[in-house]
Amino acid sequence: MSTAAQTVKPVMPARHYLNDNYGIRSWLLTKDHKRIAVLYLFSITFFFFIGGIFASLIRLHLLTPNGELFQADTYNKMFTMHGVNMIFFFLIPSVPAVLGNFIIPIMVGAKDLAFPKINLMSWYIFMVGAFFSLYAMVSGGVDTGWTFYTPLSSGFVHTNVILMAVGILFAGFSSIFTGLNFIVTVHRMRAPGLTWGRLPLMVWANYAASLIMILGTPVLAITLILLALERGFHIGIFDPKLGGDPVLFQHMFWFYSHPAVYIMILPGMGVISEIVTCFSRKRVFGYAFVAFSSIAIAVFGFVVWAHHMFVAGISVYSAMVFSLLSYAVAIPSAVKVFNWTATMYKGSVKLDTPMLYALGFIGLFTIGGLTGLFLAALGLDVHIHDTYFVIAHFHYVMVGGMVMAYLGGLHFWWPKMTGKLYPEPVAKLAALITFIGFNLTFFPQFILGYMGMPRRYAMYSPEFQVLNVLSSAGASILAVGFILPALYFTWSLKYGEVAGDNPYKATGLEWQTTSPPPTHNFDVTPVVTEDPYHYGAEEEVTVVP
Amino acid sequence: MSHSPTTIPEHHPALVHQFDSMEQQREASTFGMWVFLLTEIMMFGGLFAAYLI
Numbered sequence: 001m002s003t004a005a006q007t008v009k010p011v012m013p014a015r016h017y018l019n020d021n022y023g024i025r026s027w028l029l030t031k032d033h034k035r036i037a038v039l040y041l042f043s044i045t046f047f048f049f050i051g052g053i054f055a056s057l058i059r060l061h062l063l064t065p066n067g068e069l070f071q072a073d074t075y076n077k078m079f080t081m082h083g084v085n086m087i088f089f090f091l092i093p094s095v096p097a098v099l100g101n102f103i104i105p106i107m108v109g110a111k112d113l114a115f116p117k118i119n120l121m122s123w124y125i126f127m128v129g130a131f132f133s134l135y136a137m138v139s140g141g142v143d144t145g146w147t148f149y150t151p152l153s154s155g156f157v158h159t160n161v162i163l164m165a166v167g168i169l170f171a172g173f174s175s176i177f178t179g180l181n182f183i184v185t186v187h188r189m190r191a192p193g194l195t196w197g198r199l200p201l202m203v204w205a206n207y208a209a210s211l212i213m214i215l216g217t218p219v220l221a222i223t224l225i226l227l228a229l230e231r232g233f234h235i236g237i238f239d240p241k242l243g244g245d246p247v248l249f250q251h252m253f254w255f256y257s258h259p260a261v262y263i264m265i266l267p268g269m270g271v272i273s274e275i276v277t278c279f280s281r282k283r284v285f286g287y288a289f290v291a292f293s294s295i296a297i298a299v300f301g302f303v304v305w306a307h308h309m310f311v312a313g314i315s316v317y318s319a320m321v322f323s324l325l326s327y328a329v330a331i332p333s334a335v336k337v338f339n340w341t342a343t344m345y346k347g348s349v350k351l352d353t354p355m356l357y358a359l360g361f362i363g364l365f366t367i368g369g370l371t372g373l374f375l376a377a378l379g380l381d382v383h384i385h386d387t388y389f390v391i392a393h394f395h396y397v398m399v400g401g402m403v404m405a406y407l408g409g410l411h412f413w414w415p416k417m418t419g420k421l422y423p424e425p426v427a428k429l430a431a432l433i434t435f436i437g438f439n440l441t442f443f444p445q446f447i448l449g450y451m452g453m454p455r456r457y458a459m460y461s462p463e464f465q466v467l468n469v470l471s472s473a474g475a476s477i478l479a480v481g482f483i484l485p486a487l488y489f490t491w492s493l494k495y496g497e498v499a500g501d502n503p504y505k506a507t508g509l510e511w512q513t514t515s516p517p518p519t520h521n522f523d524v525t526p527v528v529t530e531d532p533y534h535y536g537a538e539e540e541v542t543v544v545p
Numbered sequence: 546m547s548h549s550p551t552t553i554p555e556h557h558p559a560l561v562h563q564f565d566s567m568e569q570q571r572e573a574s575t576f577g578m579w580v581f582l583l584t585e586i587m588m589f590g591g592l593f594a595a596y597l598i
Contacts, residue, residue: 112563114573180580188573189563214580218588226595237595248598252591520562 010500012419013514020519031116032519037102038417039123043130044090044098045486051085052482054078059441059475065462075458076143077159083146084164088171089130091398092260094406095267096213097122097178100206103413104182106510107200109191109528111520114184115177122177129170136163145456147257150238150249154230162231165224172217172224175263179213182206191509193528200508200532201290205270208294212259212266212301220256223249250312254305262301265365265397266294268405269336272358275412276340277533278506279355280347284533285339293332300329310381319378326376333369337362352504353424356431357408364400364438368393371446386456389449395442407434407485414489415499419516422492426484434481440474507534 017034020026027035058078061069070078105113113119136142142164144153153161186199186207199207227249229235236242238249277284284290306314306322340362349355371393374380384390415421444467449455453464460468502511507530513522557567564570 110563114563115577116563176584180577180584183580184573184577187576188569214584215587218584219591222588222591222595226592245598248595252595255591525565 010498012498015518016516017519018516031120033101033105033113033119036119036123037098040093040097044093047085047089051082051090054082059472062468063472065460065465067458072458077141079456080142080145081137087146088168091264091402092175096206096209099409100267102417103510104203104206106521107203108189109194109509109526110185110189113181114189115181118177119181122174125170126174129167132163133167136160150246154227155239162228165228169221169224172221175213176217179210182210191526191528198528198531201273202270204291205266205294208298209263209266211298212263216256216259219252223252247312250309254308258305259301262297264402266297268402271405271409272361275354275358275408276343278504279350279352280344281535282343282347285342289335290339293335296332304329307376310378311385323376323378330373337366353427353431354408354412356428357404360435361401361404364396368396368401384449386454387449388445388453388455391455392442392445392449400438415503416510416515418493419499420492420496421499422488422496426488430481430484433477437474437477437481441471441478444470
């Protein structure tokens with residue numbers, strides 16, 4: 001790291017990936033992974049807010065026990081489209097396709113991903129999927145729930161199931177291409193000296209998620225194709241009336257969709273490893289354990305799917321095995337949480353915005369993960385399955401965990417992506433508002449679920465109203481927490497201070513290049529001679545005139 | 546962290562910008578094709594499994 005460069009006020013580099021070329025063509029035909037990441041950023045932000053609008057409508061509707069806002073059928077569409085949007089068009093591409101796309105080639109010291117054209121194609125395929133999905137939404141919607149359980153989806157509903165399935169199919173292929181690109185890049189394009197034991201944990205986590213993307217997503221693809229064949233051509237696969245097996249659909253759907261949870265959370269865990277080490281100024285505690293816990297989560301993630309089906313009529317013996325295996329996932333997850341905590345211990349912890357999100361992640365993911373164990377317990381699951389307890393559990397993992405990690409990562413690498421600093425006090429306030437709003441929204445739902453309020457019902461018993469009002473109030477606070485970053489990030493593009501190459505004095509190859517980086521990432525190919533996270537006593541002193 | 550001088554690109558017409566050498570490019574392409582075949586196995590494996598069950 002150069003100290004001389006830090007003693008003067010930072011200036012934007014003359015040439016970087018944002019000003020290398022101008023015009024809409026230069027963006028739509030780009031093969032630069034950084035520009036494709038930006039395209040993804042705009043696309044998924046759009047879908048995040050669409051999904052957020054559905055969420056807001058759901059919470060508004062649930063203010064009163066009888067639900068004054070929608071008919072029951074419309075309510076079914078609201079939660080289905082919220083789920084589909086958030087999972088397939090926001091959460092799954094969030095960290096890998098935006099942050100991963102931008103940062104992973106730089107982290108491994110490469111000029112680009114292995115297959116830049118496939119990378120661009122993945123965005124186009126994503127947008128085709130998004131078009132189908134949006135069209136399905138505006139032309140009547142879908143009301144099966146994001147899980148598309150058969151035979152409801154294949155024979156009973158009259159909504160746009162096939163259109164939506166096609167949209168998700170395309171989005172799935174886009175994620176396969178991203179995963180394929182990451183795996184080949186990590187295997188074949190690491191800089192000289194960057195051994196597997198020196199890879200940043202963000203790379204390990206995205207590598208593990210990529211394994212799931214390439215192994216799991218094709219199974220979802222074929223499941224949706226079979227669903228469409230049954231719905232469109234009455235070929236009996238899942239519908240008992242046609243000689244099919246409805247539980248088979250659940251097996252195939254969850255074979256992908258449970259590991260998909262780890263596609264969503266693993267890259268988030270990678271982000272947290274980067275942030276915690278940087279803002280604790282310490283090496284990560286137990287690098288190998290944190291790295292291999294990502295692989296362990298990916299592997300275990302493939303053998304736990306039937307815990308979604310304990311009450312769907314599977315045999316009690318297989319249920320016992322799946323229950324045990326589901327408990328096993330807690331081990332690598334706990335390794336991560338303990339190691340992040342141990343990394344912070346006696347570190348010089350600095351509570352900058354990314355670190356606030358990381359701390360939020362650690363606490364909320366722990367609650368989300370531990371309540372997952374409640375659901376993995378066979379006896380308790382009979383009581384709380386399909387209740388708001390499940391909703392609260394997975395929102396603690398997906399929003400409290402993943403969205404926090406995504407926002408933390410976006411704040412962490414925003415100076416790298418744009419060369420500009422966001423206003424720190426407002427950002428800290430937004431992180432705090434998000435944390436408070438999130439807990440107020442979802443903690444009451446644990447209680448509601450435990451008391452027996454079922455999920456996916458348009459109305460509820462009057463005794464549940466107080467907690468539902470709290471939850472809806474929390475959602476409005478949460479919305480403020482999500483809108484604020486969109487505003488100040490946009491503001492920072494024009495008015496933000498110039499960040500400099502390494503505003504956090506972080507280690508890692510991405511901080512060795514300029515902010516924003518040049519199109520080919522590095523003027524000279526870096527050679528790695530040290531372990532990652534070599535934060536230590538000999539920290540450089542910054543003198544700002 | 547140190548830096549080595551930029552690798553001098555081999556002026557092979559087929560070498561694309563993100564790779565340092567033809568060998569790296571060939572290895573990446575082959576490996577990518579194997580990974581793609583793996584996804585195909587998962588997809589059609591799912592199809593045959595559904596048919597058999």
